[in-house]
Structure formats: C-alpha cells, structure tokens
Amino acid sequence: MATPVLDKVEADSAASPYITVTFRIRRFNPEISDEAQWQDFQIEIDPKERVLDGLHKIKWDVDGSLTFRRSCAHGICGSDAMRINGKNRLACKTLIKDINPEKPITVEAIKGLTVLKDLVVDMEPFFQAYRDVMPFLITKGNEPTRERLQSAEDRERFDDTTKCILCAACTSSCPVFWNDGQYFGPAAIVNAHRFIFDSRDEAGEQRLEILNDKDGVWRCRTTFNCTDACPRGIEVTKAIQEVKRALITRRY
C-alpha cells in the first residue's frame, strides 16, 4: 500500500506540466568548421514557456557555447528574431505549445545576413539601410518655441510604422533581399514611411529620392513575406505601396 508521502510524489508528478521537447539547432562556429551543422538537444519544458526559455535551458544547463542574441525577453528590443520551424519569429514571443512540440523544433539564424556564430548574424547591412533613409525628424527654419503640434488625423497616417522594433524579421524573410542583399529592404522602407508621412517633417522629398534608387522601393515584388513575418503586426507591404504611390504622385 502506498504511503502518504509516495501518494504526494505521484500526484505531483501526474500534475507536472513538463514535456520532453527536441530543439534542432543549426550550429555554426567558424573557428571549428566552415560548415553549419544541425544539433539536437532534448530538454524538459513547460509548453506554456517560450522558445527563448528553451534556448536559455540549453545554454545554461547543457551547452554554454550556444550563441544567440536577446535582451528584453518581452518583444520590445527586437534582438532575438530567428527562423523557428522555417518561419521568422521572435523567440521571446513564440510559445512552445503553439509550434507543435511533438516534432523537433528547428531553430536557425535569419536568412540573407552573414551568420557570425550559431544564431547571431551580422546586422550591419540591415542597420546601414536603416541609417540611409534618415530615420529622424528633419525640419528647417526657426527652432519652435513650443511643442510641434499635430492633428490626430495627421498622426494616424504613420501610426502603424512607429511600431517597428528593428528586429529584421521582415527584411530577412524577403526573397528580393536574399537574392543579393543590396535591396534596402522592408524595414528601412517602413522607417522611411514613418517620417515621409509625418506632417511635421520636411525631408520627405529627400527620402523619396533615396528610395527611388535602383535598390530602392521598386524592387519590392509585393510578396507579403515581410507582412507575415512582422511580430508587431505592421502592415509592411501596405506601407511600401504607400511609399511607391507617393513617389508617383509626390503627394504624401
């Protein structure tokens, strides 16, 4: 006959939320090999936890050499975009239970940018395109003596594109960007949109000319991968279309 203590242990184990999950991670270390390789890790995890929690368990308890970026862990800093089961997502916003944990969960670096180690890519080309569109308010003339006012309707015109966290999930899911990496990419265009349509800004023409380049907005083939990938739900393709229209009509 089971003792009360054993009964308690069995009850606790029956209530355990943990399941065994396989993380299949694409590893790359240029100091060891020129080739990337898949490596499997089996861990116990609560399906209500996130892929980022699984990566932490592996790094902290199994293999400290696993390399990835993350900071806020709450979908704000944009540093942990990666390909999870073949789709760009933020590891900190992806619950294990939402991605079929019965099969191995594949995790690899985002595409189109040079992999430096494991899940870390060189973000410099991405940030260069961002800098190129001058992502800051530009005004001429006298300094204002009070706050620059804007109507609610004018603010609404670029509200969606203010939500960007520069995670690169959009740009690194774009087939045009994969092709040669020269295309400015959707994230840069989203951030140009944010200022082109801001009624207080006075450099819309300059930004439109920058995006009129051969590697600018016209290279977009309306594939919509960027919109599907955006963890902030920004209508990326719509913003790109609005910039194209502004280039044709010069109305913005």
Ligand code: SF4
């Ligand atoms: Fe990330 Fe969305 Fe910004 Fe692209 S538009 S960088 S996917 S937040």
Ligand code: F3S
């Ligand atoms: Fe690329 Fe998005 Fe255009 S995926 S082709 S930037 S609609």
Ligand code: FES
């Ligand atoms: Fe900051 Fe995921 S860690 S967005």
